[in-house]
Amino acid sequence: MAEQLLSGAEIILKALKDQGVEVIFGYPGGAVLPIYDALFKQNDLRHILVRHEQAAVHAAEGYARSTGKVGCVLVTSGPGATNAVTGLTDALLDSIPLVCISGQVPTHLIGNDAFQEADTTGITRSCTKHNYLVKDVANLARTLHEAFLVARSGRPGPVLIDIPKDVQFNEGPYVAPHEVRHKTYRPQVKPDLARVEEAIDLIAGAKRPIFYVGGGVVNSGPLASKLLTAFVRMTGYPCTNTLMGLGTFPASDPQFLGMLGMHGTYEANLAMHGCDVMIAVGARFDDRVTGKIADFAPGSKKIHIDIDPSSINKNVRVDVPVIGDAAHVLEDMIRLWKARQKRPDQAALRDWWSQINIWRKRDCLRYQKTDKIIKPQYALERLREAIRGVDHYITTEVGQHQMWAAQFLPFDQPNRWLTSGGLGTMGYGLPAAIGVQIAHPEALVVDVAGEASIMMNIQEMSTAVQYGAPVKVFILNNQYMGMVRQWQELLHGSRYSESQLTSMPDFIKLAEAFGAVGLRATKVSELDDVIGEMIATRRPVIVDIAVDPTENCFPMIPGGRAHNEMLLGPADRTEDSTPEDGMVLV
Amino acid sequence: MPNDLTNKIEKHTIAVLVDNEPGVLARVIGLFSGRGYNIESLTVSEVDKENNLSRITVVTSGTRMIVEQIKAQLERLVPVHRVRDLTDEGPCIERELALVKVVGTGERRNEAMRIAGIFNARVVDATLSSFIFELTGTAHELGDFIGLMSELGLVEISRTGVVAISRGAAGF
Numbered sequence: 001m002a003e004q005l006l007s008g009a010e011i012i013l014k015a016l017k018d019q020g021v022e023v024i025f026g027y028p029g030g031a032v033l034p035i036y037d038a039l040f041k042q043n044d045l046r047h048i049l050v051r052h053e054q055a056a057v058h059a060a061e062g063y064a065r066s067t068g069k070v071g072c073v074l075v076t077s078g079p080g081a082t083n084a085v086t087g088l089t090d091a092l093l094d095s096i097p098l099v100c101i102s103g104q105v106p107t108h109l110i111g112n113d114a115f116q117e118a119d120t121t122g123i124t125r126s127c128t129k130h131n132y133l134v135k136d137v138a139n140l141a142r143t144l145h146e147a148f149l150v151a152r153s154g155r156p157g158p159v160l161i162d163i164p165k166d167v168q169f170n171e172g173p174y175v176a177p178h179e180v181r182h183k184t185y186r187p188q189v190k191p192d193l194a195r196v197e198e199a200i201d202l203i204a205g206a207k208r209p210i211f212y213v214g215g216g217v218v219n220s221g222p223l224a225s226k227l228l229t230a231f232v233r234m235t236g237y238p239c240t241n242t243l244m245g246l247g248t249f250p251a252s253d254p255q256f257l258g259m260l261g262m263h264g265t266y267e268a269n270l271a272m273h274g275c276d277v278m279i280a281v282g283a284r285f286d287d288r289v290t291g292k293i294a295d296f297a298p299g300s301k302k303i304h305i306d307i308d309p310s311s312i313n314k315n316v317r318v319d320v321p322v323i324g325d326a327a328h329v330l331e332d333m334i335r336l337w338k339a340r341q342k343r344p345d346q347a348a349l350r351d352w353w354s355q356i357n358i359w360r361k362r363d364c365l366r367y368q369k370t371d372k373i374i375k376p377q378y379a380l381e382r383l384r385e386a387i388r389g390v391d392h393y394i395t396t397e398v399g400q401h402q403m404w405a406a407q408f409l410p411f412d413q414p415n416r417w418l419t420s421g422g423l424g425t426m427g428y429g430l431p432a433a434i435g436v437q438i439a440h441p442e443a444l445v446v447d448v449a450g451e452a453s454i455m456m457n458i459q460e461m462s463t464a465v466q467y468g469a470p471v472k473v474f475i476l477n478n479q480y481m482g483m484v485r486q487w488q489e490l491l492h493g494s495r496y497s498e499s500q501l502t503s504m505p506d507f508i509k510l511a512e513a514f515g516a517v518g519l520r521a522t523k524v525s526e527l528d529d530v531i532g533e534m535i536a537t538r539r540p541v542i543v544d545i546a547v548d549p550t551e552n553c554f555p556m557i558p559g560g561r562a563h564n565e566m567l568l569g570p571a572d573r574t575e576d577s578t579p580e581d582g583m584v585l586v
Numbered sequence: 587m588p589n590d591l592t593n594k595i596e597k598h599t600i601a602v603l604v605d606n607e608p609g610v611l612a613r614v615i616g617l618f619s620g621r622g623y624n625i626e627s628l629t630v631s632e633v634d635k636e637n638n639l640s641r642i643t644v645v646t647s648g649t650r651m652i653v654e655q656i657k658a659q660l661e662r663l664v665p666v667h668r669v670r671d672l673t674d675e676g677p678c679i680e681r682e683l684a685l686v687k688v689v690g691t692g693e694r695r696n697e698a699m700r701i702a703g704i705f706n707a708r709v710v711d712a713t714l715s716s717f718i719f720e721l722t723g724t725a726h727e728l729g730d731f732i733g734l735m736s737e738l739g740l741v742e743i744s745r746t747g748v749v750a751i752s753r754g755a756a757g758f
Contacts, residue, residue, distance in 0.1 A: 121609060126620050130664040133608065150664055183605065184667050310658035313651060 005171040008137045008163065009038035012101065015144035017044055018177050019099075021072045023063060023438055024048070025056040029076025030116060031103025034168035048438055048467060051459040053080050055431035057087020057158075058457070061096045062435025065418045066393055068221055070152050071435070073100040078116030081162070082123065086425060088158045089127040093422025094244060095219055097156035099147050100128075106166040107135050120162045129157030135164065137172030145180040154187025155308040156219050187307060191324030196332045199279075199303045199320050200342055203333075206277035207348035208355075209237040212260065212289075215244025215421065216282020216306060218414045220326035225249070225414045227330035228281060234337065235344050238356055240268035242283050244421040247411035257356070258365075261289040262557050263403040266364035266566060267356055269555070273563035274355070278302045282326045285315040286422070287585070295562035305329045364555045364568055365407050371524045376401065376476045376547040379527060380408040383446070383474065386531045392444040393436045395419065397429040397453030400482035400553045405448040427456025430473060434460060437469040444472070444535060451477040451504055451544075461514040464540040472534050473542045475507060478549040486552045491559075491583060511542035522546040559585035597626070597647045598673040599680060599750045600657065603758060605665040606632050606640040613663050614642055623656050624648060627682075627725070627747035639667065641758075643749050645725075670758065672750050680750040684728045685710070686719045690739030698738040705731045716741075 006014065012035055016024070025048045028036045039047055050056040053075045060071030071091075075084050081102040091098045105114040121133045130150050132143050140163070147159040203209065211232050217224045225248045232239045232255055239249045240260040249256055258265035260272055272278070278300050283289070285304075290296045296316060304311070304318040305326060312321040322329055367377045394409055395418040396402040402419055411417045418436065420428035429447040437445045447454075454475055464471050484499040508518030517539050521530040527545070534541050555566045560582020604610045611630055618625050626645040633641040646656060653671070660669045672678040686707070688698045695717075702709065702719050705727070711718035721731055725748055732743055752758075 122612070125609065125613060126616055131609075185664050308662065310655065310662050312658070314655055314658075317651065 003173050006174050007034065007038070008140055008168040008170055008172065009034040011137070011140045011172060011174050012144065012163070012168070013038050013042060013045060014174055015141050015177075016072060019145065019148045020069065022046060024072045024074050025050055025059040025063070025435065026074030027053050027056060027076065027080060029080050029103065031077035031105060031165050032074060032080075032101075032168070034165065035074060035101070035103070047074070048434075048463070050431065050463050052457065053083035054087050054427065055434075055457050055460045055463070057084050057091065057098065057100065058425070058428050058431035059435035059438070060098050061087065061091050061094075061428075062395060062418055062432030063439045064096050064098060064435075065218070065432075066415050066436040067439045068415065069097075070148055071096065071098045073098060075100065075102050076116065077103045077105055077120065078118045080116075081118055081120040085123060085127055086423075088124055088160065090420050090423040090425045090428060091158040092127055092129065094420065095156050095215065096158065097151040098158040099144075099151050100158060100160045102160060102162050103168070104133070104162045104164040107164045108166070110164065120160070124160045127158075128160045131160040131162065133162045134167055137167050137170040140167065140172060141175045142180050145175070145177045146182055148177075149180070149182060150185060154185075155216070155311075188309070188323050189307070189325040189328055191305075191322045191329045191332060193332060193336075195320060195322045196329065196336055199305075199322055200333055200337050200340065202277055202301055202303060202320060203235065203279060204337075204342040204344060206237070207345060208274055208276045208352045209235070210271050210275040210278055211237055211239040211249070212242070212272065212278055212280045212283055213239060213245045213248050214242040214281070214283025217245060217248040217326045218282075220282065220307075222414060224282075224325075224327035224330060227327055227334060229253070231330055231334050231337070234334065236349055237279075237344070238271055238353070240264070240272065242289055242421075243406055243419060245283060246406060246417045247414040250412040251410035252412055259406050262291070263407065263553055263555065265407075266362050266555055266568060267359040269557065269563040269566060270359050271356055272297050275300050279305070280318070281305045281330070282307075284311045287315070290316060291557045292560055292562045292582075297563070362568065366569075367551070373548045374521065374524055374527060374545060376404050376478065376551055377408055378524070379476060379545050379547060380404055380448070382527050382531055384409055386528070386535060387444060387446070390444050390535065391442070392416070392446065393418065393433075393440065395429040395432040395436065395445070395447045397447070397449045397456075398424045398426045399450045399453055399484075400478070400486065400551075401448055401450045401453075401476040403483075403553045404476070409448075426453040430454060430457050430471070431460045431463075433471040433473075434464050434467075434469050437464075437471050438467065441469075445470075446472045446474050449473050449475045450482060451475050451479070451507070452481045452501055455504075458510070461511070461516055461540060461542070465515040469540065470538050471540050473540075474534070475542065475544050476547045477507075477544050478547050478551065479504070480549055483553070489552070507542050507544035511540075514540075516540040516542060518542050518544070520544040520546070558582060593649050595647050595649060596653060596673075597645065598653050598671055599678065599748060600644050600646060600660070601670045601672055601750060601758065602642040602644065602660055603667040604640050604642060604663075605667070606638045607665055610640070610665045611642070613665070614644070614660065617659055617663065618644075618646070618656075621659065623652065629747040629749050643747070645748050668758065670752070672752055675752055677753045678750050679753060680724055680748050681722055682725050682728055682746055682748050683720065683722045684732065684743060684745045686721065686732060686735055686740065687716060687742040688719065688735050688739045689716045689741050691715055694738050698735060701731070701734050701738070707731065
C-alpha cells in the first residue's frame with residue numbers, strides 16, 4: 001500500500017491532535033497562512049486569536065500551568081517570532097511546558113533578509129529548552145512529537161519549531177507519536193535509592209528541620225503535592241513555599257509557614273536561617289529566596305530533590321542531592337520512611353515549634369488598618385473572603401501587588417496560582433488569566449494587577465471579550481510603579497525617577513471601550529460591593545481600586561542581606577540596611 | 587560529588603559527544619557565553635559518520651563548583667549524548683597542531699630551521715625567504731616553539747585548539 005502523504009500544514013495539525021492539543025493560542029501572518037488554512041478546514045483544534053504574540057505565549061502558559069498540559073502557540077515569522085521571545089523566556093525561567101510553532105520564510109529565501117525574516121532559531125536558542133528548524137517535510141512529524149516530549153518531560157520548558165512556508169505546503173509522510181523515540185534525551189525520573197536512604201536518615205535525625213518547596217512540585221503533577229503534604233504531615237515538620245510553589249502544601253495547614261524569601265514571612269525566613277536540616281523539593285535556591293548566599297541557612301545540612309541535575313550545587317552547595325521527579329522521590333521517601341520505622345525527635349520538634357510560634361507572634365503581615373483609604377492588603381483580604389468557597393484561579397502581574405497577593409491569598413491546591421516568578425514579566429497576568437479561563441470556562445479567574453503592569457498587555461481585553469472569557473482584572477491602583485517607587489524610597493533617597501504614572505486611562509471607560517465592564521472603588525465602604533459585583537458579572541471586568549499610593553510591601557529582605565536581617569515595616573531603619581554591594585543587586 | 591569548597595581556579599578538558607546537527611555548536615558556545623564561563627580552546631569535528639556524531643573538545647577553567655555546573659549544563663542540552671571530564675577521569679593525551687609561518691634570510695633562517703629540528707616540526711612549505719612549520723604537541727610545547735620563533739621572523743600562526751583522549755583501553 002502506498003504511504004499516504006499529507007501537506008506539511010496537515011501534518012502539523014495531525015501531530016498536535018495526536019499530542020492531545022485542544023487549544024492553540026496564536027496570531028496569523030504570511031509565513032503561517034498554510035497552517036491557518038488547514039485550521040479553517042477542521043473543527044478539532046480550537047484557535048484563540050490574541051492581539052499580540054507575547055500574549056499568545058502567556059495565555060498558553062496560563063493554560064499549561066492550570067491544566068498540567070503542554071501549552072501550544074502559533075505565530076508567524078519575523079515580528080511574530082520576536083514578539084514571542086519574552087513569553088518564551090518567561091516559560092523557560094518558570095519551567096512551563098510549551099510548544100511554539102513559528103512560520104519562517106521559504107527555505108530558498110532563508111538568509112536573504114527576506115520580508116519578515118528573522119533568525120528565529122538563533123534568537124530563541126537561549127530562551128527555549130530546545131528549538132528546531134525543519135527544512136524537510138519528511139522530518140516534520142517526528143520533530144513535532146520530539147518537541148512535545150522535550151517540552152513536557154524532565155524539567156519542563158518551552159520548545160520552538162520554526163517551519164518554513166514551503167515545508168508547510170510540501171507533502172510528506174506522517175508518523176505517529178509512539179513511533180518516535182528520542183536518540184539522546186532521557187531525563188532521570190526515578191531517584192537513586194541510596195540517596196533517598198541518606199536523605200531520610202538526615203530528615204529523621206533533624207532537630208530544627210524545614211521543608212522548602214518550590215514550583216517543581218507543581219510541575220510534577222497533583223500527585224506530587226498530595227505526597228508532599230502527606231510526608232510533611234507524617235513528620236510534623238514546618239513547611240514553607242517559594243513564590244512558584246504556593247499551593248503545593250495547603251496554606252490552611254498549621255504546619256505551613258507562608259512564603260519565604262525577599263517578601264516572605266518572618267517565621268519562614270527565620271526558620272530557614274535557623275534550621276539544621278533543610279529539605280528542598282523542586283526549588284532552585286534562587287537569589288530572591290536565598291538573600292546573601294554566604295549567610296544562607298548557616299550550619300544546616302541540605303537535601304535537594306530536583307529533576308534537573310544542573311540545579312544541584314548551582315547557587316548553594318547541598319549535602320544530599322536526590323535527582324528525580326518529585327512525585328517519584330516522595331513516593332520512595334514515604335515508603336522507606338515507613339519501612340525503616342523512622343520517627344522524628346519529638347522533644348526537639350516541640351522546642352523548634354515553640355520557637356517558630358514566637359516568630360509567628362510577630363504577625364509580620366500586619367499593616368496599618370484605616371477606614372480613610374483603601375490599603376492594598378485590605379483589598380486583598382476582602383477579595384480573599386469573597387472568593388472563599390468559589391472555584392477560583394489567581395494570576396498576577398509583577399510588582400508590589402504580586403507580592404501582596406502571594407502573602408494575602410491562600411492556596412490549598414496546586415495549579416491555582418499563576419505568576420511570573422523567574423523573569424518577572426509585567427503584562428503576564430491578563431493573557432495568562434485568559435489562558436486559564438479558556439481551560440476552565442466556569443471558574444472565577446482573577447488577575448491581581450497594578451495599574452502600570454496592566455498597561456503592558458491591556459490590548460488582550462479585546463481577546464477576552466471576543467471569546468466571552470469572563471476574566472476579572474483586579475487593579476490595585478496606587479498611581480506608581482509601586483515596587484520601583486518602594487526601592488527608590490528605600491535605596492535612592494526617595495528620588496522617584498520616572499516611576500509615577502501621571503497620565504493613566506480611565507479604566508472604567510477603557511473597559512467599556514473594549515466591550516467589557518468597568519468598576520471602581522475609591523472608598524473603603526465601596527470595596528465589598530464592587531468585589532461582589534465583579535464576581536457576579538459573567539463578563540470580563542476591570543476593577544479599578546484606588547489604594548494608598550505610599551504603601552510599601554513588607555516584610556522585606558534588602559538586597560545583599562541575610563534571612564535574619566529583614567525589615568518588618570516602615571518603622572525599621574532603612575538608610576543603613578543595604579550594604580553597598582547589595583545596592584547593585586536587583 | 588566533590589566537596590572541595592575552595593575557590594581555586596582549575597583548568598579542565600571536557601569532551602562532549604553530540605549529534606552532528608545544525609546549531610549544535612552554537613548551543614554549546616552560547617551556553618558558555620550566556621552563563622559567563624571561560625573557553626580557552628574549543629575544537630569540533632565529526633567522529634562517527636554512520637551515527638552522525640561529532641566530538642567537541644573544550645578546555646575551560648573555573649572553580650570546582652563552576653566546572654561541575656558547566657558539565658551539568660552541557661548534559662542538559664538536548665543533542666548532547668555524553669559529557670566526559672578528561673581531567674577528572676585520570677590521565678589523558680592532549681594534542682594540538684600549529685602551522686607557523688616564519689620569514690627571514692641568512693642566520694635567522696638557519697636558526698629557525700635548527701629550532702624546528704629540535705621540536706620535531708615539519709616544513710610543509712618553503713620559499714627562499716619563508717618557511718611554514720607544522721608542529722604537533724601539547725599546547726605548552728606549541729607555546730614554547732612560537733615563543734622562540736617570535737624572535738626569528740614569525741609572521742603568522744594558525745592553531746587547531748586542543749584535542750584530547752583518555753589513556754588506556756576504555757572507550758568514550
